[in-house]
Amino acid sequence: METTEIRLFKESDQSFIYHVEDKNFGVYHYHPEYELILVDKGSGVRIVGDDISEFQEADLVFLGSSLSHVWRCDPEYYADDGTFTGKGYVIQFLEEFMGQRFIDLLENRGLRTFLSHSARGCEFFGKTKERITEIMLAMNSMHPTQRLYSLLSIFEIFATTEEYRLICSPVFQENTEMSESGPLRDVVEYLLKNFKKEIMLRDVLEIANMSNTQFFLTFKKRYRMPFKSYLLKLRIGYACRLLDNPNLNISQIAYESGFQNLSNFNRHFKSIKGCTPSAYRKSLEFKLIA
Template structure:
């Protein structure tokens, strides 16, 4: 799966774009663009891939994705079955950091928004936003010119002060990612994210990179600071943690859903990465997750 540059540029008569996207499913494409992207999910669910992070999405979720941060929205399989009752719908706002001028967000009064844009390079999911926020975004779509711009600044201001959020991509991935110079590993990352819950062999991934397994292993460890197998395990365990916190499936089901072939290996890798076993993780985190 190739990383694609998508044209999200704005028309000449506006400084940013805000549109409702509605189709049978979201664009299943690993891509990036120089614009930041604010996304509000209105209908459908699935997984979003932002950098090397994997996060579930559902109606009401709000994400901010940074400039040139690779991402993809992948609906559940049911949304690809031509069921007219299933619709994927979202509001997407695309804008550049300097959409109001080269120095507007460098002023002291706008420093907090500049910090928000910096966080966005990791991909941000905002948690527990009030329902009024979604109404504000939808209302903004019907405004024009000056009033629309002021409304959007108010939206960004609200997000900048919202403390309940999570960053999705790792700092290691974003440091290693280069739009123009990392095409070999882009293909590898895209393959991993698409197949993380399946069997992924070193030989198969090395072939995608057009390298032998030994050379690829050296390259991958040098760029990411960890072996390939550890990288894949961290992605799987990270996603397993999300599933465990939701309490919709038991530990054994989670094990196989995230790509492990047996429960003992899953438990072993979980403890290596998280410092505790899955049962201990649930006891420690579920209550605070539900309260949040």
């Protein structure tokens, strides 16, 4: 599955991009900017990294730098003459757009953590979704200075909210998390290098230098999921990448991803992705090609 780099135009006198998208946004692509996306009109299939999900109007997602994605709308959003009738609002910015000193401020620890999570994509819900949506819509009628301070208010929400879910599997996380010091970093680095093999809990506890209970509680708090779920999603995420290769059969992919048997692989894949590996492969073949 091919992806291409697409960049939005940024005015020379503005530090970030605020864009109203009324053209077809169904091209699989990536870009170095962080991106906040609000779907105002549209429904269909959303693909972010290794995740394929249905989306509806009011979908609100934040994506980390260079994370491949596409929102492919249903046929009803294309008129008979081919005109696209969907609509979205987009904010894009580079991490250093306000200077590295701003990002490194002690008060921005929560923001830095959120930005590291966005390497896997963040889907908002609840009051957080309502607040960010309201700000983004209001920004459309603001002048650049007002938009800047509105973006800072969104940053404040990013830094404090827990009302979001991570979209992609852990295999898509960026090195920003790995740069943090501590035993959990060493554990995750070990998993990334060895998830294709059998992972022994005693080895993990030795790396973390923690008791069983302490490790599981600390890991879940840091990565927002239990350790076993993290490892499972890591393997499934890798399998999703391999499914894009038509030269590999499902059995080969299962074993290459760290599963000991095909039935176990199929069961866990469906529980996480909501479809079988074969159906996922067909989604890549038919839903992305347009």
